Amino acid sequence: MEPHWLSILPPITAIILAIWSRQVLISLFAGIWMGWTILAKGNFLLGLHDALEACVAVFKDGGNTKVIIFSAMVGALIALTQRSGGVSGFIDWIFNNNLVRGKRSAGLGTWFTGIIVFVESSITCLVVGSIFRPIFDRLKMSREKLAYFCDSTSAPVCILIPINGWGAYIMGLLSKQGVEGAFVVLLKSILFNWYAILALAMVLIVILFDFHIGPMAAAEKRAQEGKVLNDNSEPLVSDDVMSLEAKEGITSRARNMLIPIATMVIMMPMGLWITGSSALQAKNALTQASFFDILSSGSGSTSVFWAVLTAITVAAFMYRIQGIMKIDEIMNLVVKGMGGLMPLAMLMVLAFAIGATCKELQTGLYVSEVAKQWLSPKLIPLLLFGVSAFIAFSTGTSWGTFAIMIPIGIPLVGTMDANIHLVVGAILSGGIFGDHCSPISDTTIISSMASGCDHIDHVKTQLPYALLTGAIASVIYLVLGLIF
16 A cells, blocks of 8 residues: 555554543454455455454564563563562562662662663563562552553663664664664764653652642542552553462561562573574674674564563562472463453564554555655754654654664755764664654553553553653754754
8 A cells, every 4th residue: 555644544443443432452452353354455354354364463463472472471571470479579679678768768679670671662561560669568658650651661761872773773773774883973963862861750750749630630639548559540561460378377578579570681682692693693793793683683673572471480480499389389370460461462562563554554654755845954853853752652662763764864964964872873863753652662561561551541641741851852852953
């Protein structure tokens, strides 16, 4: 299909319908069905057939399948750490040692943890959510607030500290456009990645000054009354998984939670290194490869899959050695935990499917082609930021947005004498902004899951902060366009 204005209708419809109805699964499938109906030239039955086939086709991609399985396996890790007494032991250790004395210190803990764990955005969300969810519950802080902290310290941190798969991916895109010294260009562009910088700053302001606006203010007021979740909320993680108590008669130990999580964090960069080395060795290019070449060749989905699987294995081994659980109990908990996250797995399938639908419709290409007509030298940073944001919001992917917009932005450096660092910074910033706002973004979904929050509640409470931050970033890009 040639790029057409109809291509933006399916993702926008899915997003609006999800927020209005709170039925995310139905809304996403409605968007997928609409997209394939457009491709079938208005034939609803053929569109339905193709939409169902698109959902099945998600599993043809090994990377997608690994992410979906990993999403379910997280439930197993949550169940094991709770039942072993790891979560309750960690909470007791935190409060007994006065590491967290109140809401402000708990918030600062999430902020610093999110910055430290910069290896991959999904892992960042999982670590922050797993560690601080029980602490937030005890302090009567809303799950929506934790989800916002998870989301705002994942992709923004990964893009600002690009010694990870994110940096490797972007450097690869820059190199394909003939950019010399891609790493240096990426580093200098960080100074112009204003949305990511401001998103982290906004979280810090919320923590230090109790800056609660819009739906978040109502959520925090409700949490003070003892309700960390909305009455009508439907968390992505089943209550059967979230509310597991530690086994009776065992000693709660913090290490039963911390060691599996540390294993997950350490395995992520190791996975990227191993898979990257194997890929380059197959091409006989390993000897000449740099550290970033190896990371860029690594598989993020495989690395995340390995990381969670290894963490579950380590947890199971620890609990069996300590006599906390027998093998059959461990396996029952693994199955129960994975079952509790089936809604998330289904959501990921539909998120991947609507992304594939947008690709067939060439949604991103249409938006970028329209934007080209309005480009002027002084407005380049602002327009690149805005267009990148809209594409990421519509498609739910920042990486896909980078792949579309970097080939558009880099040529402007020569033709319009634009500053390359400002151009790259604006594109990356816009991609993060749109992805941050989008209900169909995988990072947004995983943040909801990691915090045990209703997905639409997370989107609604986060949006005012994201829009405020995005508005400030827009003004900065307008000013920078006039200066440079």
